[in-house]
Amino acid sequence: TCQVHFESSNWKSLSIKRLTDSRLHGSTGLRSGSQANFFPPLEDAMLPSGSFNNRMALITGGGTGLGRAMTATLSQLGAQCIIASRKLDVLQRTAEEISSQTGNKVHAVQCDVRDPQAVSQCVDQIEALTGLPDVIINNAAGNFVCPSERLSPNAWKTITDIVLNGTAFVTLELGKRLIQNQKGASFLAITTIYAESGSGFVVPSASAKAGVEALYKSLAAEWGRYGHRFNIIQPGPIRTKGAFSRLDPTGAFEKAMIDRIPTGRLGTPAEIANLAAYVSSNYASWMSGAVIRFDGGEYVSLAGEFNELRSVTPDQWKLLEAMIRKTKGS
Ligand SMILES: CCCCC/C=C\CC/C=C/C=C/C(=O)SCCNC(=O)CCNC(=O)[C@H](O)C(C)(C)COP(=O)(O)OP(=O)(O)OC[C@H]1O[C@@H](n2cnc3c(N)ncnc32)[C@H](O)[C@@H]1OP(=O)(O)O
Numbered sequence: 120t121c122q123v124h125f126e127s128s129n130w131k132s133l134s135i136k137r138l139t140d141s142r143l144h145g146s147t148g149l150r151s152g153s154q155a156n157f158f159p160p161l162e163d164a165m166l167p168s169g170s171f172n173n174r175m176a177l178i179t180g181g182g183t184g185l186g187r188a189m190t191a192t193l194s195q196l197g198a199q200c201i202i203a204s205r206k207l208d209v210l211q212r213t214a215e216e217i218s219s220q221t222g223n224k225v226h227a228v229q230c231d232v233r234d235p236q237a238v239s240q241c242v243d244q245i246e247a248l249t250g251l252p253d254v255i256i257n258n259a260a261g262n263f264v265c266p267s268e269r270l271s272p273n274a275w276k277t278i279t280d281i282v283l284n285g286t287a288f289v290t291l292e293l294g295k296r297l298i299q300n301q302k303g304a305s306f307l308a309i310t311t312i313y314a315e316s317g318s319g320f321v322v323p324s325a326s327a328k329a330g331v332e333a334l335y336k337s338l339a340a341e342w343g344r345y346g347h348r349f350n351i352i353q354p355g356p357i358r359t360k361g362a363f364s365r366l367d368p369t370g371a372f373e374k375a376m377i378d379r380i381p382t383g384r385l386g387t388p389a390e391i392a393n394l395a396a397y398v399s400s401n402y403a404s405w406m407s408g409a410v411i412r413f414d415g416g417e418y419v420s421l422a423g424e425f426n427e428l429r430s431v432t433p434d435q436w437k438l439l440e441a442m443i444r445k446t447k448g449s
């Protein structure tokens with residue numbers, strides 16, 4: 120007989136650990152598999168400098184995490200950026216830090232995207248500050264892990280309002296004004312890999328992100344005639360305080376997560392910022408309706424039924440192969 124021991128799950132050995140500040144604030148995955156050495160993250164801006172000269176970019180949720188990284192890259196490449204979210208003090212700090220590094224103005228505008236009136240006033244402010252933007256990145260989101268039977272109606276409403284309604288309010292308000300002014304624009308939505316598969320324990324987020332994808336694919340078809348492109352990036356795990364403190368508050372799931380990523384590490388904010396900059400740039404002017412998965416291979420790794428066979432050793436394969444070859448008939 121052939122005894123093959125599959126190390127099926129690291130989950131059993133997971134212990135509850137507190138996340139330290141340094142782990143939350145590090146930009147790359149501190150833990151990684153050895154194959155991560157093949158896939159080092161490059162942190163520099165990828166596009167030629169000046170790629171966004173004379174262009175205005177709105178980034179919702181641009182004060183923190185991935186939105187902040189996208190703002191920094193677009194600003195470095197010459198864009199005048201506007202960042203919008205609820206916490207004006209956070210936005211102003213980020214705006215000053217990025218402006219002082221790049222020499223390009225970053226404006227901070229307070230806006231709760233759940234409130235259509237606030238969105239309309241925010242767009243008034245943007246028009247007064249910079250004129251209508253050429254680049255719109257819908258990045259703001261809310262999320263937390265929670266068994267669905269524990270969700271209150273308001274918990275459901277809070278997440279779906281930020282993610283789906285917020286994205287729709289921002290997109291429709293800007294879209295209508297851009298159409299009126301006969302101005303083209305690139306719209307980008309940041310969703311997640313489970314927008315496609317669904318996922319337990321983040322059901323309001325999964326439902327709302329799937330809605331965002333339907334919204335963007337639909338508008339890509341409808342509003343091309345107005346000069347508008349719509350694209351979607353689905354990131355896999357990238358360490359940010361906002362995401363990790365709400366999705367893995369103890370840090371207990373991080374190792375299992377990295378183990379299932381074929382490239383052996385988390386993504387970095389700078390990597391997604393480069394991709395977002397490319398998609399939003401004129402180098403991608405033929406790209407519309409695209410859904411770009413950016414996850415180090417995690418989605419396909421989770422999907423393939425036989426992927427657990429990665430843990431079979433060469434000796435075990437010899438035995439397995441011999442058994443399979445010996446089989447005659449059905
Ligand atoms: C193992 C995996 C580890 C890491 C994996 C990483 C990557 C994989 C893919 C990741 C995808 C990530 C997607 C993301 O979107 S991450 C973005 C995360 N960032 C944020 O959420 C920032 C903004 N968030 C917030 O401001 C709050 O968290 C908010 C969403 C709750 C909104 O705040 P606020 O408007 O102030 O709402 P509240 O009044 O506090 O709450 C409203 C409502 O919700 C209930 N509620 C709040 N928290 C919880 C909870 N943890 N569990 C259950 N219910 C909750 C709250 O009680 C209110 O309901 P009531 O009925 O009581 O009124």
Ligand SMILES: NC(=O)C1=CN([C@@H]2O[C@H](COP(=O)(O)OP(=O)(O)OC[C@H]3O[C@@H](n4cnc5c(N)ncnc54)[C@H](OP(=O)(O)O)[C@@H]3O)[C@@H](O)[C@H]2O)C=CC1
Pocket residue numbers: 179180181182183184185186203204205206207209230231232233257258259260261281285309310311312353354355356357358359360361362363
């Ligand atoms: N990090 C990751 O691993 C992954 C992230 N994503 C997606 O990436 C995007 C960025 O997430 P990340 O940077 O990790 O997390 P953050 O929590 O840092 O970013 C979320 C941003 O959304 C803003 N926001 C939340 N609610 C509102 C609101 N009602 N109105 C306006 N702005 C709001 C927050 O600002 P404020 O509090 O000031 O309002 C914050 O800046 C999100 O769309 C998320 O779903 C997807 C997959 C993986």
